[in-house]
Amino acid sequence: MPGLRDQYAIVGIGATEFSRDSGRTTRALGVEAVRAAMLDAGLGAGDVDGMLSYHGNDSTSSPTIAGDLGIRLNFYMDCSGGGSSTEALIGLAMGAIEVGMCQTVVIFRAMNGYTEARIGGTGRQAPVFRGGSLDAAIHGMHSAGQSFAPSFMRHMYEYGTTSEQVAHVKVAHSKHASNNPRAFYPQRVTVEDVVNSRWITKPLHLLDCCVETDNGVAIIVTSADRARDLRHKPAYIMGVAGRVNKEQPGGYHWTRGPISRVAGHYAAPIVFGQAGVGPEDIEVTGSYDAFTFTTMLQLEAYGFCKEGEGGDYVSSGIIELGGARPNNTHGGHLCEGYTHGIGHVVESVRQLRGQADDYCPNWEQGEHTYDYSEHGCRQVRDVEITMNLGWASPPTGSALIMHN
Amino acid sequence: MAEYLGVRVEVASNDPEHREFLEAAGRGQFVVQRCPECQKLRYPIGSACPFCQSLGYEWAEVSGRGTIYSYEVVHHGIHPSFRPITPYPVVLVELDEQRGVPGPADGLRVLGLLVDAEGRPEDEERTGIGARVQVEFADLGDGLGLPRFRLADEPPEGEVWRYPD
Numbered sequence: 001m002p003g004l005r006d007q008y009a010i011v012g013i014g015a016t017e018f019s020r021d022s023g024r025t026t027r028a029l030g031v032e033a034v035r036a037a038m039l040d041a042g043l044g045a046g047d048v049d050g051m052l053s054y055h056g057n058d059s060t061s062s063p064t065i066a067g068d069l070g071i072r073l074n075f076y077m078d079c080s081g082g083g084s085s086t087e088a089l090i091g092l093a094m095g096a097i098e099v100g101m102c103q104t105v106v107i108f109r110a111m112n113g114y115t116e117a118r119i120g121g122t123g124r125q126a127p128v129f130r131g132g133s134l135d136a137a138i139h140g141m142h143s144a145g146q147s148f149a150p151s152f153m154r155h156m157y158e159y160g161t162t163s164e165q166v167a168h169v170k171v172a173h174s175k176h177a178s179n180n181p182r183a184f185y186p187q188r189v190t191v192e193d194v195v196n197s198r199w200i201t202k203p204l205h206l207l208d209c210c211v212e213t214d215n216g217v218a219i220i221v222t223s224a225d226r227a228r229d230l231r232h233k234p235a236y237i238m239g240v241a242g243r244v245n246k247e248q249p250g251g252y253h254w255t256r257g258p259i260s261r262v263a264g265h266y267a268a269p270i271v272f273g274q275a276g277v278g279p280e281d282i283e284v285t286g287s288y289d290a291f292t293f294t295t296m297l298q299l300e301a302y303g304f305c306k307e308g309e310g311g312d313y314v315s316s317g318i319i320e321l322g323g324a325r326p327n328n329t330h331g332g333h334l335c336e337g338y339t340h341g342i343g344h345v346v347e348s349v350r351q352l353r354g355q356a357d358d359y360c361p362n363w364e365q366g367e368h369t370y371d372y373s374e375h376g377c378r379q380v381r382d383v384e385i386t387m388n389l390g391w392a393s394p395p396t397g398s399a400l401i402m403h404n
Numbered sequence: 405m406a407e408y409l410g411v412r413v414e415v416a417s418n419d420p421e422h423r424e425f426l427e428a429a430g431r432g433q434f435v436v437q438r439c440p441e442c443q444k445l446r447y448p449i450g451s452a453c454p455f456c457q458s459l460g461y462e463w464a465e466v467s468g469r470g471t472i473y474s475y476e477v478v479h480h481g482i483h484p485s486f487r488p489i490t491p492y493p494v495v496l497v498e499l500d501e502q503r504g505v506p507g508p509a510d511g512l513r514v515l516g517l518l519v520d521a522e523g524r525p526e527d528e529e530r531t532g533i534g535a536r537v538q539v540e541f542a543d544l545g546d547g548l549g550l551p552r553f554r555l556a557d558e559p560p561e562g563e564v565w566r567y568p569d
């Protein structure tokens with residue numbers, strides 16, 4: 001892969017609205033998002049011949065989406081997976097194009113994440129414990145938050161990390177969301193709001209957890225050669241790492257420590273090695289925020305701060321617009337809406353184009369005020385390199401570095 | 405029919421490992437798999453030894469004593485059967501056997517509900533990292549049991565750390 005740096009690019013982005021009442025099928029959401037990405041790129045049905053999606057048995061397959069849009073596919077694959085899939089599929093799209101299976105690939109995620117299949121599975125649990133559920137679910141662990149919490153608690157124990165420090169992740173993302181007209185939660189919140197919100201599972205308060213929504217989001221990957229003829233400045237892919245694991249004997253990563261260290265520890269050398277840059281070169285991060293802690297642990301794992309110093313890092317102002325390295329300038333899963341990570345990649349593309357769709361009247365022309373107060377701008381000035389840190393769980397993550 | 409908190413517990417006929425594990429718990433024994441090649445213990449149940457890839461295993465009874473390595477307190481119950489017992493602490497217990505193997509940060513760590521002498525969720529104020537625990541067994545019926553933990557009557561390892569409220 002090192003030889004593929006800058007040979008591929010993201011050329012199209014598209015999304016539906018983020019809601020809690022789509023009133024539509026994932027088929028309709030997926031079609032709208034894919035169509036929007038094609039229009040954004042300036043590609044017609046005959047110009048797209050590959051499609052990848054990811055799902056948790058809660059979506060619509062690629063051939064159906066493609067068929068609705070009159071696209072004939074030379075390659076498709078619908079993978080099982082949630083967070084961390086986007087970056088992994090970008091790498092697979094590059095591989096598929098590289099070997100000649102297809103030329104231009106749409107990647108989409110369509111989900112009714114609130115009205116149909118909620119992430120925590122609320123109301124969908126099987127009324128029986130069997131098989132793998134005999135290892136964790138029967139002991140009272142039934143949601144992503146519940147299964148991640150021991151890692152978060154251990155970090156607090158090992159390093160003295162506080163809820164107030166970590167709450168700054170939500171505070172920062174809420175500020176960013178207040179400058180994102182599409183954000184589901186555009187209201188700014190304070191550290192006090194976070195730590196005074198009700199407990200979900202200690203150490204997670206309600207506002208430490210992301211907002212489940214209904215939405216479809218899509219991106220288009222093609223070769224740099226084709227990218228240059230399309231509508232927008234390409235977002236060139238410098239490096240990618242997909243679904244990198246920690247050791248997890250029996251699917252149970254807690255037996256191998258440190259458990260507060262997440263998979264980014266192993267993904268970092270892969271993705272930085274390909275890209276030929278280091279954390280100090282990254283100007284904007286998109287660190288997956290299923291929970292406030294998730295963002296922090298990944299920023300540590302990728303070396304944006306030392307292990308154990310994540311609490312200081314996220315509460316220092318660095319991750320806010322106007323700070324040295326803003327994170328999730330769209331508001332992320334905590335505030336914009338839950339997309340299983342693909343929304344974070346879309347935001348990186350917007351930032352690299354200089355076209356963050358904020359309240360600046362001429363954002364489409366790349367004209368921004370850089371005034372980050374509420375209902376203002378969310379474009380970072382002169383962005384050249386972005387990085388996405390995708391998360392599935394403490395022991396599984398993906399990463400992507402792009403430049404313009 | 406075996407059940408736990410009013411929910412049916414089933415073990416597939418092609419899953420003898422989980423059946424034997426729950427049967428041992430039904431007899432009051434906490435067992436884990438031991439590799440016949442390298443002799444290392446492993447948890448949870450797996451189809452090979454993660455240290456030497458041997459496919460074989462034998463059951464080894466462990467003491468069921470250990471130290472809380474991490475924990476959480478579930479306030480917002482998801483599974484209908486667990487909602488009535490919220491808030492409840494789920495603990496990650498590092499068993500006394502095989503600590504620091506294969507690396508210094510590794511160990512046999514086991515999830516379980518922390519319960520009091522009556523089998524109710526233990527008070528959060530008594531839960532914390534460093535506290536010593538011992539296994540006990542919930543009776544699932546049908547000869548099956550489920551390991552859970554309760555606080556042991558012995559001094560903690562260092563000072564007990566709990567979430568600073």
Ligand SMILES: [Zn+2]
Binds near residue numbers: 439440441444457458
């Ligand atoms: Zn072995």
